[in-house]
Amino acid sequence: MATLTDRLDHLLGRKMADALAEAFDIHTVEDLLRHYPQRYATQGAELGESKPPEGAHITMVATVVKAEVVPFKNRNGKMLRTALESDKQRVDATFFNPQKVAHVIKPGVRAMFSGTAKYFREQLQLTHPSYLILPTGDGEPVIGGRVRGSGELAGMARSAQGADAGVDMEIFDRELIPMYRSTRDVETWAIANSLRQVLDQLDDVPDPLPDAVREDLGLIGLDEALRLVHLPETNDDIDRARERLRFDEAAALQLVLAQRRHAVDERVAPACPPRADGLAAAFDAQLPFTLTDGQLAVAEEISADLSRPHPMNRLLQGEVGSGKTVVALRAMLQAIDAGHQCALLAPTEVLAAQHARSVRQMLGGLAMAGELGAAEHATRVTLVTGSMSVPAKRAALNEAMVGDAGIVIGTHALIQEGVTFFNLGMVVVDEQHRFGVKQRDALRARAREGLSPHVLVMTATPIPRTIAMTVLGDLETSTLRELPRGRSPIVSSVVPAGEKPAWVDRAWQRILEEVADGRQAYVVCSRIGDGDEDDEAGGEPALDLDDFFGGDSGPEPTPRKPARKPKQPKGGDAPQTAAAVAVFDELRSGPLATVRTGLLHGRLPSDEKDAVMRDFTAGLIDVLVCTTVVEVGVDVPNATVMVIVDADRFGVSQLHQLRGRVGRGKHQGLCILVTGMKTGSPPFQRLSAVAGTNDGFELAQLDLAQRREGDVLGAAQSGNVKTLRLLSLLDHEDVIASAREFAQQVVAADPDLTEHPGLASMVTAALDADRIEFLEKS
Structure with a gap:
């Protein structure tokens, strides 16, 4: 007879056991039983x-x-x-x-x-x-x-x-x-045969769920579920088995998250209560505008978290232009008033430099500590990037190490070896989806030994993993939906370039009209050029070769495609993407020859990127042709038009982020999405959905529905890798809610699950050690 922990080589022979281990990382009876059928x-x-x-x-x-x-x-x-x-x-x-x-x-x-x-x-x-x-x-x-x-x-x-x-x-x-999910070497029928052999020898499987919980939720036993999912007689058998096993997955996730929340509550963070006479109060007194009701409410939530001696772990999500940065800055000033430093992590050097400029501008004399004219409670804002000269970087890092800098702003350079802080108390991560969990964890580790810094992560459009983790209840969430007073919603439209070439000409004319009225524009491309065939867009793949080569509806069938995806032809059979360098040359010698045009992309030297951005901000450049280096955080209020070329190459979240760069001033913003996709095609419909709403949260749900959860337990967010076998974070919120309530009760009484070995085993079966560690760090 066999138990869940038995090795498969004892039951199936070494050849088959080795093949399963190599193909699917399956080693034990339970591993094999959890390899559920994909279909029947x-x-x-x-x-x-x-x-x-x-x-x-x-x-x-x-x-x-x-x-x-x-x-x-x-x-x-x-x-x-x-x-x-x-x-x-x-x-x-x-x-x-x-x-x-x-x-x-x-x-x-x-x-x-x-x-x-x-x-x-x-x-x-x-x-x-x-x-x-x-x-x-x-x-x-x-x-x-x-x-x-x-x-x-x-x-x-x-x-x-x-x-x-x-x-x-x-x-x-x-x-x-x-x-079953199979490979060329381990086919579905070989897996089915292995499972029949194991099930014939399997002892009754003990159930880790208490009888009362199963009865309350109407779930069958684990032994019955594992047998029925592999050898069902009816569709009802499948449904009942999946319902039970789906709850097991949800419970395993929630147990890990409940243990994580318990562990966070056990950690010590610097308590940073607000001061009535400190830097934060001085900043509020000099603000030239009134905060929205939403900003004030969120600021109170964050302030309360900072006042506790346990680490804040909060997501601040808000519409593009809703004022997240000023809320985060007020929180950092509260931490500085308590004697601690703050680090702001940005995904690009352009955005890091932009943050440094805007924070210094907002603080004014409050950011001039050690200089003439500095305010009484002033601090210092320091920028650290990878491309800085050695002397400049050494000076910046020294300010962080000795504590002269209250706010240290930087890119990945902040998490490199040798970067130390005098007394780090708070970490702000802007556009959190651009950083891996390990990178954020490395920055948190810069705090003094025995302390965990408060963490605030910000995003304008939650990507699928963020939404999924929020549904799981892992993050405390603050939301800004209200736009600052006087700002108009952005108008978006989709232009089918192949079917309506005149509409593309009209887009360039529209830019000329805005420039003539003294305003500016962006033209965004998905890749740089110079022989570079890789997209910078980074969104979900837009080009499905089946749209162009397959799907023949006539009586003569299309032969099966080879396993390897064919290369896209260089000719006219499929759309070619426009490169920023080429578009820049075409526009300044063609439709936009009469205006001042600049070029910005990720391969320019840092000082050149900064110079181009300064010139555009100062109005010395009318039209900026660029890649996604302007996706987040770039703030030029005078820019009113954005044309996104090959818009189908970008993800939903990216499109929303990009168009948020226009309409940030008093004038109406316009975003034109140019695509070679045909009207009625799925990519065109996706673009139309983006154009149809400015609600970033609605678009995030659309993104999640299209891409699903991806690997919620790992670093992949593309939707192509799926750790959860039966549980959908989009479709099974009720199951997750029930599992969360169950997990909270168990962990409150038994944080380490020492009294519930069956549940501890269930967690291990559902999540491997790497993913458990990932969740603990996230």
């Missing part, structure tokens, strides 16, 4: 009279009633075109390489077929499906010890072959056949 194939009778949706994977038993070899219409070669009949449906199936299958797939043959549903003139079709020849009477699909078939179905039959070469056909008698 059904027999042909399941099709009934209804039609499966386009793209659905179907499995059916049918008889071949027609088979003929015909040439392709538009290229060399031939195919085998067949007609299949099941109990209630007729399906057309096409096979490539007819010389290999025509002698097997012929009229009168009964077989099982599996493939992806496709329709042509409302007729259901399968293109090169996998198949398994079945006996017309009693017997097995074997001749001379060989399975007759191809693809996954034949593989499943081979996995069910016994020592006598006979096939255990019971696997195909099941209404629901589990299909």
Whole structure:
């Protein structure tokens, strides 16, 4: 018999155990049992009279009633075109390489077929499906010890072959056949066979959830769930098993987060209560504008956190231009009044320099400590970037080390070895999604031994991971939705360049009109140029080659694509992206020849980038052609128009961030999203959704819905890697809420789970050690 902790080599043999370990990091019985089916194939009778949706994977038993070899219409070669009949449906199936299958797939043959549903003139079709020849009477699909078939179905039959070469056909008698995530070396049927062997030997699995909790939530036991998810008889079995296992995932996450919150409450942070006569009060007294009600409310929340002797861990999310920076600055001044230093981490040198200038400007004499004319409670603002000269950087780092600088602003240079603070009490991370967890943790470690600094992270548009973690209840959240008084909403529009070239010309004319009225504009590109084919956009991939090469709806099927994605052609078959360097040259010698144009991108030397940005801020440049170096934090109130070229190359969050650079003054802002995508295409619809709202929180939900959660427990945020197997942070908030309540009760009584070894084991099963460490640091 077997238990959850048993090694697989003892049960399956070393060859299979090593293959599972290499492919999926599966080592124990529990690891294998937690490798849930991705889907379940059904027999042909399941099709009934209804039609499966386009793209659905179907499995059916049918008889071949027609088979003929015909040439392709538009290229060399031939195919085998067949007609299949099941109990209630007729399906057309096409096979490539007819010389290999025509002698097997012929009229009168009964077989099982599996493939992806496709329709042509409302007729259901399968293109090169996998198949398994079945006996017309009693017997097995074997001749001379060989399975007759191809693809996954034949593989499943081979996995069910016994020592006598006979096939255990019971696997195909099941209404629901589990299909697993697999690789070329470890196929789905090999995994299914391994699981059947393990389940046959598995002892009853003890349940870590108390009976009362299961009854209250209507959950089945863990032993039953693990067996049903792999060998269900009905769809209800699948639903009940997934419901239980989904709660296990949520509970494992919430237990780790509850332990993390408990540990944070145990840490010691410098208490920084507000002072009525300090630097913060002096700053408030000299502010030239009145804070919004939202800013005042959020400031009170942050002030209360700073006053506690436990570290603040707060997310400040607000619309672009909602005044997050001034709220963060007031919080930093409160920490300085208590005798501590603050660090502000920015993702780019352009933004770090911008922050340094704006903070010094807002503070005025309050930022001139040690200089003539300094105010009584003045501090010093120091900038640290990687491209600074050695003497300048040495001087800046010395100000941080001896405590002369109350506010230290910098990029990744702040977290390099050798950077020390005299008494770091607060860390502010701007645009937190641009930094990894390890980077933020490295900066927090700069505090004095035994102390944890208060942490405030800011973002204008929460990316999916941030929303997901907020749903999980891991962060305290403050929200600014109210725009400063007098600011007008930005107007956005989408321009389909291929279909409406005149609209692109109108975009350049619109820039000329704004410049003529004394205002400025941005033109943003997704990459730099000079032979650089990589996007700087960094958003979700915009170009799906299937939109251009696949999806033929006619009777002649498109051959299956190779596993490796083909390179994009250099010709006119697919849109080419515009580079900033090339656009800059084209505009200043063409549509914008009459205005002053500048160029800004990430490969310019730091001093040149800063000079260009200063000239643009001062109004010496009318139009700035740039990449995403202006995505966050850049504040030029006189800029009113932004044209984003190849806008489909950018993510939803980036587009919202970018357009937030215009309309920051008293004049209306305009954002023009130029794309080569066709109207009605998914990328165009996504751009239209962005243009349709200025609500960053609505766009964040759209982003999450499109990209899903990604790897919430790891560093990946792209949506392509998924640690959670059954739990969706978007769709299962009720499950998460129940699990959170359960976890809080358990951890309050047993923080280390020493009295709940089953729950501790469940956490380990759901989250590996690296991801647990990641959560603890995040």
